[in-house]
Amino acid sequence: MITFNINGKEVQGEDGWTILEVARWHGIDIPTLCHHEALEPYGACRLCVVEVDDGRRSRVVISCMYPIKPGIKVQTDSPRVANVRRWIVQLLLDESPGAPKIQELAKTFGVTPSRFKKEGVDFACHLCGLCVRTCQEVAGVQALTFSNRGLRKEIATPYHQRSADCIRCGTCLYVCPTGAMEQLFPQLSAP
Ligand code: SF4
Ligand code: FES
Known part of the structure; x- marks a missing residue:
């Protein structure tokens, strides 16, 4: 177990856990948008920022991808x-x-x-990637993907064609935090 400090309170977590995981385990709230406990962390929204003092310097980091370390001091607010x-x-x-x-x-x-x-x-669409990751990691298909880069980056079906892989499970619609998914692919929410 690794012992460190969140908001002045001593906490423990297992090696490999992130700050977000340990905070939630101890009932400490950190807001998130692109995080889902069933999915691999992605680090897109930056909403889960916390301040970490490792004894040498203090930095603002994203807690969903920052692995815990012994002795660090974390402030969530x-x-x-x-x-x-x-x-x-x-x-x-x-x-x-x-x-x-x-x-x-x-x-x-x-x-x-x-x-x-x-x-x-x-x-x-805030490119949080929840729809793409859910499709791949939970539904186990690749019906959605990221297309383009930089400012033109978007969520798309492969080759912008209706994907034959889509099983119409609707999980992408369910996880989308803004409702953009429904607007991008209205055919998915049609009965
Ligand atoms: S469509 Fe929704 S779930 Fe998918 S990346 Fe955009 S905001 Fe996130
Ligand atoms: S929850 Fe989105 S970057 Fe951490």
Whole structure:
């Protein structure tokens, strides 16, 4: 077992666990968007940031991918963390103001739409990858994939064709935190 500190409290976790896993095990809340306990961590949304002091320096890291180490001091709600998190929630809200999960996050962190909010878009895809990973890791098929890179990166079916691999299980629709999946592939939610 590895012993370290979260918010001034001594905690323990098994070697290989992440800060997020240990925090949740001990009932310490860290917000997430792209994380799902049934899936491999992906590190896309950055919402799970925490501040880690390893005795040499203090850094803001993403807790869903940061492996625990003996003696580190973790703060889940320091001023630095709160600042970064608020910016992330602001970006999410400006792009997906209609998504209930994003609205809930905004309410929790006291964020309101900014003047940069996208007009006419209520449910944007944030490329969290939950749909692609669920399709591959849970359903065991490859009906969805990431296509393109950089600013043109998007969720697509292979070769932009209706995928013959799709078993219409609907898990991609279920895990999507914004409802973008339903808009991208309305045929999946059709009866
Ligand atoms: S469609 Fe939804 S689940 Fe898929 S990457 Fe976009 S936001 Fe995430
Ligand atoms: S939950 Fe950690 S980066 Fe998304």
